[in-house]
Amino acid sequence: MPHLLIEGGHRLTGTVPAHGAKNAVLPLLAATLLPCGESVLHNAPRLSDVNGCLDILRQFGCRCAVDGRTVTVCADAADHPVISDDLMRKMRSSIVFLGAMMARFGEAHLSYPGGCELGPRPIDLHLAGFRQLGAEIREERGQLHAFLPHGRFIGNTVSLSFPSVGATENLLLAAVTAEGTTTILNAAREPEIADLAAYLTACGARIVLDDGTVTVEGVRQLTACEHTVMPDRIEVATYLAAVAVTGGEAELTSMCPAHVATILPVFSEMGCRVREYPDRVTLVAPGKLRRIPFLRTMPYPGFPTDAAAPLLAASTLAEGTSVFVESIFESRYKYTGELARMGARIKTEGRVAVVEGVPALSGAAVHCTDLRGGAALVVAALAADGVTAIHQLSHLDRGYDSLEQTLTILGADIRRVG
Numbered sequence: 001m002p003h004l005l006i007e008g009g010h011r012l013t014g015t016v017p018a019h020g021a022k023n024a025v026l027p028l029l030a031a032t033l034l035p036c037g038e039s040v041l042h043n044a045p046r047l048s049d050v051n052g053c054l055d056i057l058r059q060f061g062c063r064c065a066v067d068g069r070t071v072t073v074c075a076d077a078a079d080h081p082v083i084s085d086d087l088m089r090k091m092r093s094s095i096v097f098l099g100a101m102m103a104r105f106g107e108a109h110l111s112y113p114g115g116c117e118l119g120p121r122p123i124d125l126h127l128a129g130f131r132q133l134g135a136e137i138r139e140e141r142g143q144l145h146a147f148l149p150h151g152r153f154i155g156n157t158v159s160l161s162f163p164s165v166g167a168t169e170n171l172l173l174a175a176v177t178a179e180g181t182t183t184i185l186n187a188a189r190e191p192e193i194a195d196l197a198a199y200l201t202a203c204g205a206r207i208v209l210d211d212g213t214v215t216v217e218g219v220r221q222l223t224a225c226e227h228t229v230m231p232d233r234i235e236v237a238t239y240l241a242a243v244a245v246t247g248g249e250a251e252l253t254s255m256c257p258a259h260v261a262t263i264l265p266v267f268s269e270m271g272c273r274v275r276e277y278p279d280r281v282t283l284v285a286p287g288k289l290r291r292i293p294f295l296r297t298m299p300y301p302g303f304p305t306d307a308a309a310p311l312l313a314a315s316t317l318a319e320g321t322s323v324f325v326e327s328i329f330e331s332r333y334k335y336t337g338e339l340a341r342m343g344a345r346i347k348t349e350g351r352v353a354v355v356e357g358v359p360a361l362s363g364a365a366v367h368c369t370d371l372r373g374g375a376a377l378v379v380a381a382l383a384a385d386g387v388t389a390i391h392q393l394s395h396l397d398r399g400y401d402s403l404e405q406t407l408t409i410l411g412a413d414i415r416r417v418g
Contacts, residue, residue, distance in 0.1 A: 003391045004404070007413035008363060008384035012248035014410045018236050018255035019401040020045040020069065020229035023306070024192040026093050027169040028199055028229060029053040032073040033060065033100040034177060035203045037224035044071040044229055045401035048394065052091040056083055060101075074224070081105035088113055091398070095123055096166060098146065099174035102135060103153060108146045125167040129158045133174055133182065155180030155218055163188040163212065163299045169196055171214075176205040178218035187214045190300040191230060191259045199227040233259040234306040235400065236281070238375045241310035242407065244272050244285045245317055245383040250410055253280040262303050266292060266311060270318060291320030291357060297327050305329060306372050312336070313376035316344040317383055318357040326351045335373025338366040342384055363388040368395040375400065382412055 020043035029050070032039040044050060046069060054064045054071070061078040064071070081101055088094050092113040101108035112123070127137055130146065134154035138145045155178045160167055168188040173196075175182035187193070189212055197207045197214075202225040206217040236252050237260060243250040244267055257264070257276040264274050264281065271286035292315050297305040305328040315322040316339060326332045333353050336346040341364045345356040363386030368374030374396040381388035390396075393416070396403060407414050 001391065002393050002416055002418045003389050004378070004393060005415055005417055006378065006381040006388045006390065008361070008382055008386065008388065010246065010382070010411050010413050012243045012246045012250055012382065012407070012410040012412060015251040015253060016239065016406050016409050017253045018231040019043070021192060021195070021232035021234075022047055022049060022399045023165070023190075023232075023234070024195045025050060025229045026053055027096050027173070027192070027196050028227065029057065029071070029073065030097045030100045031173055031196060031199060032224070033057065033062065033075045033078060033097070033104050034173065035222035035224040036076060038072055038074040039224040040226040041071045041073075042069070042226065042228040044069050045232065047399060047401055048397045049091050049093065049399065052087065052094070056087050056094060056097060059084060059087065075104070078104065081107050081109060083110040085111045093166070095126065096169055098126065098144070099130065099170035099172075102130065102146050102148055103174050103177050106148045106151050109143070111143050123166075125160055125162065125164050126170045129160070129167060129171045130174060132156050132158050133171070133178060150179070153178035153182075153218070155182040155216075157183045157185065159185040160187060162186070165190050165192065168193055168214065172196060172200070172207070172216065175216035175218060176200050176207070176222065177220065178216070180218055182216045182218065184214040184216075185212070187212055188299060191233065191256070195230040199225070202227060231255040231259070233263070234304065234372075236260055237263045237304075237307035238310045238379065238400070239406065239410075240267060240281070240283050241314045241379045242382050243283055243410070244270060244289060245314040245379055247285045247287060248410070249284045251280055251282045255280065257281055262301055263307055266295060266303070269293075270314070289314060289318040291315065291318045292322040292324070294323050294325070296325040299328070305332065308332070309335060309372040309376035310379045312353060312355060313339060313379040315355045316346070316358060316361065316380060320357055322355040322357070324353040324355070326353075334369040335376050338369065338373070338377055339380055341366055342380055342388065344380065360385055362386055365389045365391070368392040371395045371399045378403070378407075382407070
């Protein structure tokens with residue numbers, strides 16, 4: 001099986017651009033099912049999850065084409081409201097298609113993402129919201145069967161008990177062609193929500209975003225447009241962590257500093273010199289990183305949960321003890337056992353991780369447990385003594401475009417073998 005070999009100890013320096021955001025392009029691809037004509041998405045990252053989305057769109061009957069980082073989708077001939085179990089198992093984020101499917105076809109048939117047993121789970125917020133907009137949904141033996149008795153969603157007020165990004169995106173996709181006006185209260189405020197709204201608005205949707213409230217006046221029809229996917233703020237955080245832990249100096253371009261406004265102060269707290277410009281950020285690392293006294297992940301505009309793992313990896317070599325509290329997901333620290341194989345000292349209990357900085361890490365054979373945990377292993381490996389072999393790269397390939405090439409440009413010794 002393919003794996004990464006990383007020889008640590010190389011100081012990262014240089015300039016690299018941010019790629020398109022994984023967390024933005026997936027709901028955008030789901031949204032291309034709604035308008036008439038040909039949608040063109042520029043700056044689409046080259047990821048296995050993007051390929052999975054395109055496979056789903058083709059199963060619907062859409063025509064899809066990829067030219068470098070430009071993706072073209074035409075849904076005019078789409079007529080198959082089913083996602084096969086095989087495609088659902090490939091990517092957990094495939095549930096983002098449910099709202100668009102019902103809005104387009106009036107029905108949807110799919111399994112629960114990842115083939116999990118149904119029961120208490122995060123998508124309950126999605127399903128409850130759809131039901132408030134007039135959908136009928138049956139859950140049978142791991143399958144979802146959804147219908148719109150009126151042929152369209154019916155506008156209503158939906159109040160989310162938690163500002164879920166996925167539920168907000170799904171309800172937004174449902175509401176844009178609904179009959180009447182939909183108001184989503186306690187909606188997520190992540191930049192990816194604004195990016196999706198910008199695309200839909202350019203297609204003719206009527207959307208107002210106002211500090212956690214989304215108001216959508218439904219329209220009968222949307223018309224496809226061209227759109228440029230926003231830069232990936234989590235990728236930016238990951239590369240900044242890699243530069244920081246290796247004592248490097250780098251510039252991240254083609255990005256929006258405002259999107260990482262809660263991330264950059266943490267690097268400053270660790271002793272890095274950070275400077276912001278309109279479309280780029282520079283970071284100069286100190287000789288030795290300082291600890292992170294306390295970091296709690298929160299919904300936007302708080303510290304993003306996806307960026308915590310690379311920072312935790314960097315803190316394993318910081319002076320002193322760092323404390324992380326995960327408030328979004330229950331099981332986010334599986335990767336810390338792999339960091340321990342490299343010599344990290346980490347104690348976890350529930351949602352809390354306490355990291356005692358060590359003088360050095362050692363290269364080892366480790367396995368990615370998840371996407372962001374895999375990024376944490378890469379960050380640690382770049383600073384470790386010796387060579388680290390990172391296995392189960394399918395996780396990393398879901399979310400990082402040209403990872404090895406980008407790090408090589410910055411001076412890392414990293415290669416994919418097998």
